[in-house]
Each structure stands twice: as C-alpha cells, then as structure tokens.
Amino acid sequence: MNFISNLFRYGSIAAALFGVVAICLVARTQAERQMLPAGDPPIMPPKKPYAQAVAATGILEALSENVSIGVPIPGLVREVCVKVNDTVKKDQPLFKLDDRDLRAEQLSVQAQQEIASAQIRVSEAQLSKLASQLTRLQAISDSRAVSREDLENRQQDVAISQAQLAAAHAQFTASETSLKRIALLIDRLTVLAPRDGEIIQVNIRAGEYAATSPKVSALILGQTDRLQVRADIDEQNATRIRQGQKAYGYLKGDPTVTFPLEFIRVEPYVVPKVSLTGSSTERVDTRVLQVIYSLARPSDPPLYVGQQVDVFIEAPDRHPQP
C-alpha cells in the first residue's frame, strides 16, 4: 500500500516534470514547422533606375511601326516570294495572287485584237478596191459615159469604207487598251513592298486564301534594326508624364536584360487598354496613355518585336494638394 502511494506521489511529480519538458519540445517542433518568413523572390525583380518613376508595361515594335500588308482583292495566293527575316527593298514583290481569270480574259481580248486587225485589213482592202474603182470612173472625161449618180455612189462608197476603216482602227485601239488594262490588273495582283524593311511575320502560304480584312495580317513588314517600345501608362498616372522624360526598359521574363530608351513622342490619343496577359478574351477596363520610346537593337541578347517590356519612366511624384 505504501509502495503504491509512493508510486503515485513520485510518479505524479515525475510526470509533471516530464510534462513541462514535453511542452518545451512541442514549442520547438512547432517553431521548426513554421513557414519561413518572407524573403526576397527567387529571382530579384529589376531595381528601379530612378528614385521617382512611373512604371508601365510596353511592347516592342519595329521603329517604323509594323506594317500589316494587305491585298487589293481577295484571292488565292499563288506564290510567296519572301521568307521571314528577309530584307526587302521598296517595290520588291512580296507575294502573288492567283491571276488566271485575268489571263483568260487577256486571251479572249487578244483574240479580239486579232479579229480587229483582220477587220482593219478587210476594211483597207475594201477601201483600196472602192478607191481604185472611183479613180477609174473619175479618169473617164466623157460625162456621158458615166452617169452622175454612179459617180456619186462610188464616192459615197469610198467615204463609207474610210469610216469603216477608222472604226476598225478604233476597235483595235480599244482591244489594245483592254489588254493594257488587264496587264495592269494582273500586275496589281503581285503585292509589292511599300517600303524598305524586314519581313517580321509571314502568315500566308501559297494556296491559302488572302482576304481583304483578315484576322491576322498576311505579312508584317518593319524595320528591325531600331526598335521602339510602346509603353502603356495607366490614366491615373498619365498626369505625371511629360515630353522628353528619360526611361529604362527591362525585358519581361529576364530582368537582367536592361536597356536605356530614347523618347520619341507621347501619343496624343488615350486608348482603351488591351490586356497584354495573353488571354484570348480582351478585357478593357481602363484607358492608357501610350508613350513611344526608341532603342537600338542590341546584338546580344537578341530582342524581338512583340516582346513585353517593363518600362520605368523618370517622373516626379505627384504631390497631393494639402
């Protein structure tokens, strides 16, 4: 009995002591299991180049702005003469549309031209025949031998024949003009480069149908030796933007790629913002002021037209009215 009460007595004291130790262990395990405190992100975001700056998201464009090449009439593409990255001169052919319908028309006009030229020859022969008959009658000096009526008839025949020849000539000229017109139309089906530049994108291949108002433009042409950045600035920050402010760009995805930007202009028209997040549904919820900056294309790392850029524009803070 004494043993049992001793057991309870010392046992309870020991258990109590152990309890204090155990709760300390719990506290330690709990501390170990805590989430680590917030540190820096795995890849440090770009350091702001200016103490006071307006941040914007931008997109790289060719300096001359990207030209979406259009077609004069919708039709099948027969041949694409350029590849992506090709440098093209002004008026260099880019692609050719199917022109067989015009060529067919050309053939029939050519046949008509043949007819017209044959008609000219017929009229000429007719004229020379009538003219020689008239000459023969006129050569007869005896007025009794030839009736006056006969002579007049012959003269009128010659005049008619002359008019017919003129008509045949006009026919010929008309068909000639028609041929020229068709040649011009055929010529128009070869789409030419409107200016010097580089082919940035080719969305059309031989055999495809080129529409006059396509969803994606057939070809995009631009000058890529110098690029420009179109920076979208939230309208709430738009009042901080002035002409000629300095700016710095950071390539989205790799903040180590930085480049100074040269001011070109502020677009005078504030446009609805198109979400640049790549989602197919366009979410217009604010309007943005666009500022254009230019940069020389660095050789390494390569920059591409269409890449997203984080832009910091040096602009003083707006001091709220007291």
Next chain:
Amino acid sequence: MIGLALKMLFGDTAKYLMLVAGLFFATFLIVQQASVFCGLMRWTTATVKNVGAPIYVVEERVEQANETNPMRDTDVARVRSVSAVRWAMPLYSGIQRVRLNDGSFKTVQLIGIDAASLAGGPTQMLEGNLEDLRLPNTVVIDELATQRLSTDPKNPLKKIKVGDQFEINDVEARVVGICKAMRSFTGGPYIWTTYERALQYTPSSRKMLSSVIAAPIDGMTTDEAAAEIEKTTGLRAYVNRDFGDNPKDFNTATVWWYVKNTGIPISFGTTVVIGFIVGVAIACQTFYAFVLDNLKHLGALKAMGMSNFRLSMMLIVQALTVGIIGFGLGLLATSGFAMGAIHNNQPPFYMPWQIPVVAFVVIQLICMLAALMGIIRLSLYEPAMVFRA
C-alpha cells in the same frame, strides 16, 4: 514546516489524486482548446503565410486575406510607380476545382505568381524545381495535395508525384514540384502556377488581379511603404508580419475579422470557461474536504502555538504543489495531443508562449482560491475544539 505540509498532502493518496486530476483537466482543457483555437485562427491566414511577401496591396474595401475583390491589371504598374516600392508583382489567388483522373472533383486554393521573378512562390520546396513553373501547363502542389488529389488517399503508392497530371477547369496541369505549405482554412490544398496561367485556369471575368505583392525600398520600413502606397494609389496596403496589435497587419486583420464575424471564439471560449469552472469546482471542493479531514491535526498545531499565518502558509504550500503537479500533468497530455496534431497537420494546433503562462497563472489562482477557503475554515477553528472531542 514545508516538509510537514507535504507529508500531510501526500498522506492521503486518494484526495491528492483527486485534487491533481481536477487541476489536470482544467489545464488540459484550457491549454489544448486555446491552442486549437489559435491554430484555427492561424489557418485563416495561411494564404498570407504561404505567399511570403512583405506588403500586400488589395482593393480598398478588402478586410481580410480570404476575400478577394479583383483589381485592374494596370494597378500593378500603379503600385510599381510608388517611390517607396522596390518591386511589385501581381498575384492571383482563388478557389478553383480540380478534376482528377477518375472524374471526381476537389477544390483547391490556386495561387498565380509572376513568372519572371517567381515572387510569392513557396519558400520550401521538397521535390522538383520552382523554376520549372515556366514550362507550359505546370503547377507546384503542396504536401496535402499529394494525398488530397490522389484517387486513393489511403494508398501511399497512389500519391500524386512529380510528373502526374490533372485538370483545373478542363485545362491540363502537370505537377513539376512539391512544396511545404501551411494548410488553408477552407481545407483545400495550395497549388502554385504562374499568374498568366492562373488566368487561363480561371473562368474569365472582367478583372482578375487579386492582389499586388510588394517590397519597400532599402531604408524604409514596410509600414512606411504601405502608408505611402495607400496615400498614392488609394488602394489598401497591408504589411505581413505576424499576429500582433498592428491593425495594418494582414494576419491581425484577418484573425480579428474571423473573431468578430464567426462563432468560433464563442465556441472555444465556452470550453475554456468550462475548464476553468471544472477546475475551480473540483479543486475547491476537494481541498476543502482535505482541510476538514486534517482539521484535527491543524487544530492541534494551532493549540501548540503555531500562528495562523504559518498555518495559512502551510495550506498555500500544499495548494501550490498540487497546482504545479496538476499543471505539469495537463501539459503532458497537451503535448501528447500536440505531437499528434503537428505530425498530421490536423487538427489545427498552435501554442504561443502566452497560453501556458496564462494557464499557469489561472491554475494557481484556482489553487489560491481553494487555499483561501481552507484558511477561512481554519481561522474560524478554535484550538480548544481539539481537546473537546
């Protein structure tokens, strides 16, 4: 005198055990319930803890971390434009449904982070590489998800591994990493992906940006930077420290929101109060009975000339001893519960150091109350009564 007091105390094993048991239950109920409450409240801030960022910028009417009121995409640029901000990145957070290979659905907490900097990503990767998130259709899941998203959670062989895939809103998601994360209040596992992809996983709505996470520039505290962001942008900026007295702290704001708007504190508070009452009732009653039992001996001591003060001290020493032992036993039981809870991550358990300290004071108060009743009884007792019987 102390020796005599302890001898008297341990002399009656049954009463001693009764006393200790009462205080043990009181301690266990108070400490365990308070800790589970704290753990549950901590779960409500899991998103803030898992997405470790110094400053959270949210829409101006957002009051706590689990509600989102989306902002416009350009708000990231607006926050970035504040001079006090070193960096600012978009963050998507929302509850989405995952479809498993067997066709069943589970809800998850989807977090979308900036793909370039990976700011807001999990801090502890267990498997895989966080940078692999930049691959197409990839996600990083937490430990809970490896079980929760498996078709047979009991079978360890069927756990989701790196390389497995499932669907979030009909879009493929391939697991490239497993990380450690705190459990969410809603019970869904955490799934990280990039911000852009999170928008693809989510049914589109006009505004999608849940919050902007930011850091202050060097030489500026997070509080100053948060105040500056609020002043300049008109959005609400919370700092992310730990629960405290700062109302601008996201953890604090979230916990107080739950305290004010849910019945959780009432439920847990009632249990704690019952623990206290049980402790008081058992301890006072048993101790009083104990004093009554030993009244003869105490009376004899009094008759021998021992002062009331010294006798009171004896009773106080007895009460303190019982209190400490009962408290220790209560802590032992709580530790057992805690080890299990921490190991399984369930039920919630978080014990700040204040809980055992306050519990200790409360238990000692109960003991003092019990001792006081004994002392009153003893002081009313006439020494002569001993000889009368």
